[in-house]
Amino acid sequence: MNILEVHNVSKSFKGVRAVDGVSLGLRQGDNLAIVGESGSGKTTLAKMIMGLITPDEGVIKAGRGTLQMVFQDPVGSLDPLWNVRSILKEALWHNRTLSGRQIEEKMASMLTKVGLSSGILGRFPHEFSGGERQRIAIARCLLACPRVLLLDEAVSALDTLVQKQITDLLKTLKQDLGLTYIFISHNLRLVRRFSDKIAVMHQGKIVEQGLMPAVLEAPQHPYTRQLLQAAFYTHL
Ligand SMILES: Nc1ncnc2c1ncn2[C@@H]1O[C@H](COP(=O)(O)OP(=O)(O)OP(=O)(O)O)[C@@H](O)[C@H]1O
Ligand SMILES: [Mg+2]
Numbered sequence: 001m002n003i004l005e006v007h008n009v010s011k012s013f014k015g016v017r018a019v020d021g022v023s024l025g026l027r028q029g030d031n032l033a034i035v036g037e038s039g040s041g042k043t044t045l046a047k048m049i050m051g052l053i054t055p056d057e058g059v060i061k062a063g064r065g066t067l068q069m070v071f072q073d074p075v076g077s078l079d080p081l082w083n084v085r086s087i088l089k090e091a092l093w094h095n096r097t098l099s100g101r102q103i104e105e106k107m108a109s110m111l112t113k114v115g116l117s118s119g120i121l122g123r124f125p126h127e128f129s130g131g132e133r134q135r136i137a138i139a140r141c142l143l144a145c146p147r148v149l150l151l152d153e154a155v156s157a158l159d160t161l162v163q164k165q166i167t168d169l170l171k172t173l174k175q176d177l178g179l180t181y182i183f184i185s186h187n188l189r190l191v192r193r194f195s196d197k198i199a200v201m202h203q204g205k206i207v208e209q210g211l212m213p214a215v216l217e218a219p220q221h222p223y224t225r226q227l228l229q230a231a232f233y234t235h236l
Contacts, residue, residue, distance in 0.1 A: 001027075002025040002026060002027055002061075003026050003027060003028045003030075003062075003063060003066070003147065003148060003180055004024075004025070004026040004049065004060075004061070004062045004067075004148060004180070005024075005025050005026075005059075005060070005061040005062075006022060006023055006024045006025070006045075006048075006049065006058070006059075006060050007023050007058050007059045007060070007061075008021050008022070008023050008058040008059075009021070009023070009045070009048055009055045009057065009058030009059070009060060010022070010055060010056050010057040010058055010204075011041075011044055011048060011053060011056050012056055017203075017204045018041045018044040018204055019041040019044050019045050019048065019055075019204045020041070020203070020204035020205045021057075021058075021204075021205060022041075022045055022058075022201075022204075022205065022206050023058075023206070024199060024206065024209065026148070026180055027180070028147070028178060028180055029174075029178055029179075029180060030180050030181070030196065030197060031174065031181045031183065031194065031195045031197065032181065032182050032183065032196075032197045032198070032199060033183045033184075033191035033194065033195035033197065033198045033199070033212070034046075034182060034183070034184045034185075034199050034201060035184075035185060035186070035188060035191060035198060035199070035200055035201070035227065036200055036201030036202055036227075037186075037202070037227075038186070040202055040204065041204040041205075042152070042184045042201055043072055043152055043184070045201070046069060046150050046152050046182065046184060047069075048060060049062065049067065049182070050067055050150060062148070063147065063148075066146055066147040066148055067146055067147075067148045067149075067150065068141045068144050068146035068148075068149055068150070069141070069149075069150040069151075069152060070134070070137050070138050070149070070150070070151045070152060070154040071137065071152055072152040072153045072154075072156075072184075078125040078133060078136060078137060079125070080124065080126060081124075082124070082125075083121065083122055083123060083124050084111075084120055084121050084122070084123055084124075084125075084136055085107065085121040085122060087125075087136065088110070088111075088121070088136075088139060088140055088143055089103060089107070090140075091140045091143040091144040092106065092107075092143055092144075094144070094145070095145075104121075106143065107121060107139075107143070108121070110139045111136075111139055113139070113142075114138050114139045114165075114166060114169065115135060115162055115165050115166070116132060116135055116139070130157050131157050131158045131159070131162065134154065134155070134157055134158060135158070135162070135166070137154070138151075138154060138155075138166060142173060145177070147178075147179060148179070148180045148181075148182070149179060149180070149181050149182070150181075150182045151181060151182065151183050151184065152184045153184055153185060153186070154183075154184075155167060155185075155190070156185060156186065156187065163190065167190070167193070170194075171194070181195070183195050187231075188227060188228065188231035188232070189231060191212075192212060192216060195212055196211065196212055197209070197210065197211055198210065198211075198212050198215050198216070200215070200221065200223065200224045200227065202221075202223045207221040207223050207224065208221040208223075208224045
């Protein structure tokens with residue numbers, strides 16, 4: 001049984017087809033990377049999956065309340081009037097049995113896991129760097145315990161050490177909790193390490209999808225070959 005199904009979904013903005021007839025299915029425990037150049041429709045597809053944008057055509061079937069997204073732009077996704085404590089607390093609303101003290105402990109421990117100090121709970125989003133804000137967004141997402149996480153360039157702005165720390169954390173959580181990931185990234189080297197499946201987007205379409213090693217070793221579409229050449233400087 002698929003946990004998420006996308007059937008022939010399209011979206012245009014002022015006549016430009018940002019997403020053009022995309023279909024994909026996700027099973028529980030899948031870790032799907034979506035790659036493709038800037039403007040190929042990745043974020044638009046993610047926002048349709050989240051229900052933030054209505055498709056012009058097509059159907060998306062997802063379980064209710066099971067999706068969370070880490071947005072590409074963490075400035076826009078964190079309320080500037082809320083401090084970190086309020087931002088993270090909101091993610092724990094579903095867990096009504098927690099005492100105030102347990103809530104504080106959970107928030108502090110998650111901040112440590114994403115490489116931030118638990119002493120920042122009283123601070124506001126504008127007081128952080130872009131990478132720190134992104135880590136706050138990731139912490140919020142993980143505290144909400146979704147079954148499916150959509151990570152849109154979630155670690156792209158971070159330096160490689162923190163990137164590794166967070167992708168390692170995501171992998172552990174995935175194993176422990178049986179999570180399902182859609183990992184959107186420009187970085188083929190990173191997705192090769194992180195994900196098991198890959199979908200390649202080009203001009204709004206998925207031109208190729210499959211298991212990571214199969215697609216990387218024997219890419220069928222010329223655009224996938226171009227992407228791989230650009231990423232690994234190899235002749236395929
Ligand atoms: N709200 C919008 N209004 C008009 N055009 C939009 C809107 N959102 C996206 N587009 C257009 O749709 C296309 C796909 O955009 P999208 O943000 O999905 O690309 P992307 O693959 O996420 O790119 P990037 O890698 O740069 O994040 C682009 O041409 C973009 O300009
Ligand atoms: Mg995008």
